[in-house]
Amino acid sequence: MAADQPLNSASLVRTAPKPSFKELLVAEIPNLRAFGASLSGSMHVADDLVQDTLLKAWSHSGSFMEGTNIRAWLFTILRNTYYSMYRKRGREVQDTDGIYSSRIAVPADQDGALDLADLRIALGKLPEEQREVLIMVGATGLSYEEAAVVCGVAVGTVKSRVNRGRNRLAELLGIQRSDDAADSGSTVSVNQTVSPVLRAS
Amino acid sequence: MNGRHDISANQAAANEGNPNIDRMDAPVLDQKIQDAIGRSLKAHYDDLVSAPVPDRLLALLAELEAKEKDGGS
Numbered sequence: 001m002a003a004d005q006p007l008n009s010a011s012l013v014r015t016a017p018k019p020s021f022k023e024l025l026v027a028e029i030p031n032l033r034a035f036g037a038s039l040s041g042s043m044h045v046a047d048d049l050v051q052d053t054l055l056k057a058w059s060h061s062g063s064f065m066e067g068t069n070i071r072a073w074l075f076t077i078l079r080n081t082y083y084s085m086y087r088k089r090g091r092e093v094q095d096t097d098g099i100y101s102s103r104i105a106v107p108a109d110q111d112g113a114l115d116l117a118d119l120r121i122a123l124g125k126l127p128e129e130q131r132e133v134l135i136m137v138g139a140t141g142l143s144y145e146e147a148a149v150v151c152g153v154a155v156g157t158v159k160s161r162v163n164r165g166r167n168r169l170a171e172l173l174g175i176q177r178s179d180d181a182a183d184s185g186s187t188v189s190v191n192q193t194v195s196p197v198l199r200a201s
Numbered sequence: 202m203n204g205r206h207d208i209s210a211n212q213a214a215a216n217e218g219n220p221n222i223d224r225m226d227a228p229v230l231d232q233k234i235q236d237a238i239g240r241s242l243k244a245h246y247d248d249l250v251s252a253p254v255p256d257r258l259l260a261l262l263a264e265l266e267a268k269e270k271d272g273g274s
Contacts, residue, residue, distance in 0.1 A: 022266050029258055034249035047255055054258065058265050099249070114241040116248065123245070138239055139246030163229070170234055 021061055024070050025054055031140060035075055038135045039082050041100045041124060049086065053078040072146040075136065079150055100124025114173060122172035130165030133158050 032053055036046030056077050057064070064073050100120050123131055129151075136147040137158065144162075148155040170176050230238075 022262050025262055026259065029254050030250045030252070033252065033254070034246055037249050038246070043249075043252065047258065050258055051261060054261055055265075058262075114237055116241065116245055119241045119245055134242060135246060138242040166230060166235060166238055169238055170230055173238075175234055175237065176230070 021064075025057060025074075028071055028074050029054075031071055032074055032078055035135065035140060036078055036082070037099055038123075039079065039128070039132060040086065041098060043099065045086065049078055049082055052081050052085070056081065069142070069146055071140065072142055072150055075140070075142070076150045079132070114175070118173060119169075122169050125172055126165055126168055130161045130168065133161045134165040134169070137162050 029050060032050045033043065033046045036049040036053075037043045040046055040049065053074060057074055060077075064070060100123055123134075126134070133147050133151065136142045136150065137144055142150070144155050144158050148158045151158065
């Protein structure tokens with residue numbers, strides 16, 4: 001279809017997609033902050049990360065491929081920024097404004113959801129390679145495939161990390177059996193244990 | 202990546218030829234538990250997403266856009 005359209009340079013210049021690109025970025029800011037906070041454990045660090053990410057995204061807008069998931073593209077930038085610049089300073093998940101440690105009560109607004117404060121503490125104990133994929137696949141709407149691209153690993157690796165991360169969370173939260181879960185039902189597997197060797201190095 | 206290799210080397214060897222087992226190096230949780238964890242992850246994340254966006258981030262984008270329009274090409 002596009003081949004039929006006359007493409008002269010004037011129309012290319014005038015319809016440069018920057019304005020809508022900006023709107024796309026604005027719309028993704030809340031997700032970028034949430035993902036940045038999930039990586040760093042701090043909303044303040046997340047804001048700096050998002051600022052860097054927006055600047056890079058802006059100057060590399062040409063490398064965004066239309067039709068692909070802009071969230072995945074932005075997450076890739078943010079994640080690379082975090083690991084190359086922030087983490088090197090020795091910043092593991094830190095508790096400056098500690099989303100993974102504070103006992104601020106957050107109501108679990110959905111039926112059957114676990115206590116959020118408990119979940120956050122447990123999340124903070126996960127190896128980051130498991131935490132990041134759990135968040136991406138479990139909460140941000142990214143597919144396994146997209147999460148694999150963001151992390152630069154194979155899809156099977158993402159699936160494995162999600163699986164291990166979920167098991168570790170269940171272990172930390174003490175809900176390895178279904179009747180431990182908020183929504184109780186028939187007990188399925190009684191002795192699910194997670195091997196302690198499954199730890200990222 | 203290194204970590205994973207170390208962890209699963211023995212298991213991968215034991216399960217050679219079965220790609221499913223090779224990846225399943227942890228037991229699969231009961232569906233109800235998976236669902237509960239899934240809902241909680243979503244609640245955790247949605248709570249972060251709903252935090253108000255600092256003005257400076259919006260201002261930054263407005264500035265970048267204005268600069269581009271000014272400077273033109």
